[in-house]
Amino acid sequence: MTQTDILSSEQDDLRLLRESVRTLFERAGGSDRARQLRDAGGGFDPEMVRELAEAGVFGVAVPEDQGGLGMGLAVGGIIAEEVGRVIAPEPVVLTIGLSLGLLRRLCPDHPKMAQLIGGEISLAVAWQERGPGGAPADATCRYADGKLTGGKAWVVGATGSQGFLVVAEQDEGPVLVLAEADADGLVIDKRTQADGSSSGELSFSGTPAAELARGDAVQAALEEAVVDTTALAAAELVGLSGRAFEITLDYIKTREQFDKPIGSFQVIQHRAVDLNVMCEVAQAGVRAALVQMDSETDPKVRTPIASRAKARAVTAAKKITRDAIQLHGAVGYTDEFDIGLYLNRALVLSAWLGDDTYHRRIWFEAREAEGAAQ
Amino acid sequence: MTDWNAMSDAEFRKEVRQFFEAEYPEELRHLPHRPKFAEIEHWHRKLHAKGWVAPAWPAEFGGMGLNAAKLLIFYEEQQRWGVNRGRDMGVQMVGPLIIKFGTREQKDYWLPRILSCEDIWCQGYSEPGAGSDLANLRTRAEIDGDDFVINGQKIWTTMAHDATHIFMLVRTDPDAPKKQQGISFLLAPMDQPGVDVRTITTLSGETEFCEVFFDDARTPRENLVGELNKGWTMAKALLSFERIFIGSPSLAQNALGQLESFARGRGAFDDPVFRDRFAQAALDVEDHAALYTRFADQLKRGETLGADVSMLKIWVTECFQRITELMIEAAGPDGGSIGPLQVGNVSVDVLASFYKARPTTIYGGSNEIQRNILSKAVLGLPG
Secondary structure, three states, rough: OHHHHHHHHHHHHHHHHHHHHHHHHHOOOOHHHHHHHHOOOOOOOOOHHHHHOOOOOOOOOOOOHHOOOOOHHHHHHHHHHHHOOOOOOHHHHHHHHHHHHHHHHHHHHHHHHHHOOOOOOOOOEEEEEEEOOOOOOOOOOEEEEEEEEEEEEEEEOOOOHHHHHEEEOOOOOEEEEEOOOOOOEEEEEEEEOOOEEEEEEEEEEEEEEEEEOOOOHHHHHHHHHHHHHHHHHHHHHHEEEEHHHHHHHHHHOOEEEEEEHHHHHHHHHHHHHHHHHHHHHHHHHHHHHHHHHHOOOOOOOOOHHHHHHHHHHHHHHHHHHHHHHHHHHHHOOOOOOOHHHHHHHHHHHHHHOEEEEOOOOHHHHHHHHHHHHO | OOOHHHHHHHHHHHHHHHHHHHOOOHHHHHOOOOOOOOHHHHHHHHHHHHHHHOOOOOHOOOOOOOOOOHHHHHHHHHOOOOOOOOOOOOHHHHHHHHHOOOHHHHHHHHHHHHHHHOOOOEEOOEOOOEOHHHHHOOOOOEEEEEEEEEEEEEEEOOOOOOOOEEEEEOHHHHHHOOOOOEEEEEEOOOOOOOOOEEEEOOOOOOOOEEEEEEEEEEEHHEEEEOOOOOOHHHHHHHHHHHHHHHOHHHHHHHHHHHHHHHHHHHHHOOOOOHHHHHHHHHHHHHHHHHHHHHHHHHHOOOOOHHHHHHHHHHHHHHHHHHHHHHHHHHHHHHHHHHEEEOOOOOEHHHHHHHHHHHHHHHHOOOOHHHHHHHHHHHHOOOO
């Protein structure tokens, strides 16, 4: 599908999907809901997960013969944009990209597939590990005799998930296993994130877990799922940035100083235009990237495209949410105004799966490798 | 006559590409300066014989009659192969205005002469006191018998020293209540005692811009196009397509290609800081191209472009500048050297690119003016 097709076919069913997701979130309270959930302890709403499932959200990128809608990543991106607009804490991108991304590639017949698509459960994915210095490190978490030993870090969605998909090591190579949330010997240390969500540091000591898949396929599926999720997170940031800009635009039209709306001052106008241009470039770039990813199968080609998307989305979201605070003035620094929620969510989404500098490096290295191969 | 619009986009692109690749003189590809007519006359004759001088004009006036989609393809191929636009002010500006607002006689007389380049046109819009604030223009034209008598000064008139005619906005009613009113669109011959052209030497040492002085210059009354005092609205009506064209990614893309080969040759990519800045610039160009495609698709669907299309120009011109600045950095101690620098088998004129990028944020409505327009017309900001 070309970018044109995506946009023109948005006339009908895609627009319907976008609108149904938007309506769902708006009826539930929009960004106020995000604030309430944060204040209630930083989880998400399982009822909302079920409603999203009814709208067809989670199965969007799962092929039809595996019980999904088979609409691809670009349509997943449209949903992710809507999630970003209302900074919804539900694990939408996580489920579409990572948990279902792994299961559909490795064990499409597993009953958890249908449960995830149906919104009955959520599964967090534990794949990264923290080295002694605190930075990401090679995997050492072991799986043997049906039990996990070791630790995993930066597990998004650890709060509220019924279980964990864990990528662990065996003598024969990597393995994907499923550990229940209340399994013996599992300790979850929750680090609170800027948006009130938590990032889980998991430690396993003989924790029972069921094997789902093993071998090189696990590593390949993980890399592909992470690449997809990276691009979807970019789309979520695009939606977030767009809404943060709208909120700011409304504010500068109404806030008066010197007997005039501050949006009548040229310096404010020019900054607003720059943010608007940044939003539009990010939206166009990320959407085009997702469409391109749907038409490519080679991971070597798809990886830099996802990196391009995330790099752009993070650059834009950082600039827009930070300038948004400045344009709000002192009230922007209070927790009372919603704009701060957007800044905080942008911080979390930017750090997740690599920020702009990281992804520019991945993009550049992939490009060099391709150039060297030719 | 060929109905180009009936062809598929791919077929049409192939046809255009083949013609350019087969016929366009190699030594004129990617010319770094604006040529005088004599330099490209041979190519113009070929284009004229082919009937391709005026891609956007309706076929009945000798154009190709291309719709917006085909027109974009034509220009994309032109830029891809580095085909010089030639002296196209007549084709781009005067022709469309005469076709839209001119009389039968004006069409019959001027249009064929534009196509053949018997007349070569320059654009007399800007004045010393009327740049971004163009409606402030003060060059007067007063009726005297069968003529208009013109007094005043135009500036930044591109290639006026190699033009036979000037199309200009002049003030015909100094007492109009608003300055946008009382402006008319006039055609005038350059070869007369009351017209004096002086070239302006730019920072890069080129002389493509001129000042044009009018001291009781004359032009016949029938050279008024459209209604008297309605020139402003007419000139604005022409700008719709221009605004996407001026925001096309090609200048930045070409500069990026140059930057890459230059930086590679110089070993600049060994520096991780440079690598990141290159990646930023490259992704700025790539994502701009995605936005450009969105607007181009709008045109292809037959929709009119809104004022938001100006964001393309803002983004791409500033990006173009950053790329040429990176080229200077990559040049290190050669960053102040005039002329081509040889790196391996490529030769890159670092400063020529840098200079070329500077006026892009000034011309075609400065980027500050574009931001004013966007803030009001698109964002709805007050004041």
